[in-house]
Amino acid sequence: MAQPLFQAPPGTRDLMPPVTDRMRAMVAIFADEATKAGFGQVTPPMFEDVGVFVRIGESTDVVNKELYTFEDKGGRTIALRPEQTASLCRVFVQRRPLTPWKAWYFGANFRYEQAQKGRYRQFDQVGAEVIGSSDPDIDTEIIALAWRFYERIGLTNVTLLLNSLGDAADRGRYTNALRTHFTEHRGSLTEQSRETLDRNPLRVMDSKRQPDQAIIDAAPLLGDFLSDDARTAFDRVQAGLTALAIPFEIAPRLVRGLDYYNRTTFEFVAPGLDAAQNAVGGGGRYDGLVANLGGPDEPGIGFALGIDRTLLACDAEDAMQGPDTTAQVWVVVTAEGIEGLEVADRLRRAGIRADRTESGRSMKAQMKAANKSGAAVAVVIGPDEVRDEQAGIKPLRGQGDQTTVDNQQIVQAVQEFL
Numbered sequence: 490m491a492q493p494l495f496q497a498p499p500g501t502r503d504l505m506p507p508v509t510d511r512m513r514a515m516v517a518i519f520a521d522e523a524t525k526a527g528f529g530q531v532t533p534p535m536f537e538d539v540g541v542f543v544r545i546g547e548s549t550d551v552v553n554k555e556l557y558t559f560e561d562k563g564g565r566t567i568a569l570r571p572e573q574t575a576s577l578c579r580v581f582v583q584r585r586p587l588t589p590w591k592a593w594y595f596g597a598n599f600r601y602e603q604a605q606k607g608r609y610r611q612f613d614q615v616g617a618e619v620i621g622s623s624d625p626d627i628d629t630e631i632i633a634l635a636w637r638f639y640e641r642i643g644l645t646n647v648t649l650l651l652n653s654l655g656d657a658a659d660r661g662r663y664t665n666a667l668r669t670h671f672t673e674h675r676g677s678l679t680e681q682s683r684e685t686l687d688r689n690p691l692r693v694m695d696s697k698r699q700p701d702q703a704i705i706d707a708a709p710l711l712g713d714f715l716s717d718d719a720r721t722a723f724d725r726v727q728a729g730l731t732a733l734a735i736p737f738e739i740a741p742r743l744v745r746g747l748d749y750y751n752r753t754t755f756e757f758v759a760p761g762l763d764a765a766q767n768a769v770g771g772g773g774r775y776d777g778l779v780a781n782l783g784g785p786d787e788p789g790i791g792f793a794l795g796i797d798r799t800l801l802a803c804d805a806e807d808a809m810q811g812p813d814t815t816a817q818v819w820v821v822v823t824a825e826g827i828e829g830l831e832v833a834d835r836l837r838r839a840g841i842r843a844d845r846t847e848s849g850r851s852m853k854a855q856m857k858a859a860n861k862s863g864a865a866v867a868v869v870i871g872p873d874e875v876r877d878e879q880a881g882i883k884p885l886r887g888q889g890d891q892t893t894v895d896n897q898q899i900v901q902a903v904q905e906f907l
């Protein structure tokens with residue numbers, strides 16, 4: 490085949506069945522879990538004033554290198570959303586819903602990343618946020634929502650990594666300790682990490698580059714710098730997870746790729762995937778973000794799960810097959826009229842997946858299509874059936890002879906085969 494004139498841009502994919510079917514089913518399960526837990530669906534726009542996203546943190550790759558920004562025809566500087574937490578905080582500030590505000594969302598996000606398997610420039614997330622509560626039991630509930638979702642889609646090989654980033658003052662003391670440590674070892678760090686160190690020593694902990702690992706392993710731990718308040722809250726979250734029998738691992742070096750976090754932070758990792766993209770989801774508290782966007786000083790917590798990666802993790806353990814979309818009935822019509830259209834429409838209105846071959850094809854071609862389709866039964870209508878107001882019911886896949894029923898009995902007759 491000749492090279493097509495246009496191809497999907499790097500880092501994007503054309504999602505097609507069965508992937509689209511599985512994704513849709515996954516989102517429906519998430520919607521159901523979120524609704525049961527009292528969350529309402531919110532759909533913010535896919536683009537916002539760039540300022541909304543700059544609040545994610547100016548030293549993060551997401552803001553620094555990966556934002557899709559452009560000037561619109563009205564001269565506004567717009568960015569495609571790289572995630573939806575900042576968007577939801579903007580919604581909260583603008584609309585001022587009652588607190589605690591519990592919102593879930595689904596949709597595409599855009600990051601100009603180095604594209605590879607599981608890392609795309611356009612990717613889908615489902616997520617949930619609670620704004621206006623600092624109750625640590627909400628942290629547990631939020632984590633439980635994600636965990637129950639994974640359980641329901643049948644994904645078993647997921648590890649919950651948990652950490653507390655403390656409060657700003659804790660992080661200030663910790664950042665100083667890290668700066669001292671990394672500066673002592675500056676010569677052995679990769680060039681990227683040296684640059685990161687000048688901007689934000691905390692971010693160096695995020696490096697997955699091999700030469701940095703030994704220095705990161707020897708760095709001080711944030712857990713040793715937590716205030717009593719932050720420590721008590723973190724203990725309560727752990728007690729909550731234990732009470733709900735949700736297993737977790739404390740990951741004292743877990744640093745998320747966005748800057749707005751404090752206190753509880755977490756990641757869901759699928760060990761079956763490559764290390765660079767084995768995080769199938771993540772989240773945490775972002776107590777200053779709403780205020781940072783010009784709103785009241787309301788705390789927040791939430792998470793987002795990558796649909797694309799979750800699906801890859803499902804593939805690794807044969808989970809989440811998605812709905813059966815094959816036709817159940819094939820309508821074969823060799824008469825001249827439009828009976829085929831009418832019968833297919835009637836079956837569909839009765840909730841049956843029914844399909845047909847284009848009009849005017851030979852009986853042989855239509856039966857071949859029927860057999861190939863995977864349908865359980867064919868409805869066969871020739872000139873005789875049209876004259877007698879009848880239809881043939883022919884079991885496909887092996888046994889059973891064709892029977893004849895009244896035209897009005899077609900739906901009941903095929904139902905016996907489904």
Ligand code: HAM
Nearest residue numbers: 572574608609612768769770771772773791792793795
């Ligand atoms: P995040 O860790 O940047 O957090 O993204 C959450 C999940 O989205 C990741 O664990 C991953 O599964 C998926 N993801 C991220 N980038 C890509 C990509 N380029 N390709 C495919 N999948 C990707 C957030 O987005 C925060 N908004 C989460 C949050 C909500 N925190 C508090 N509330």
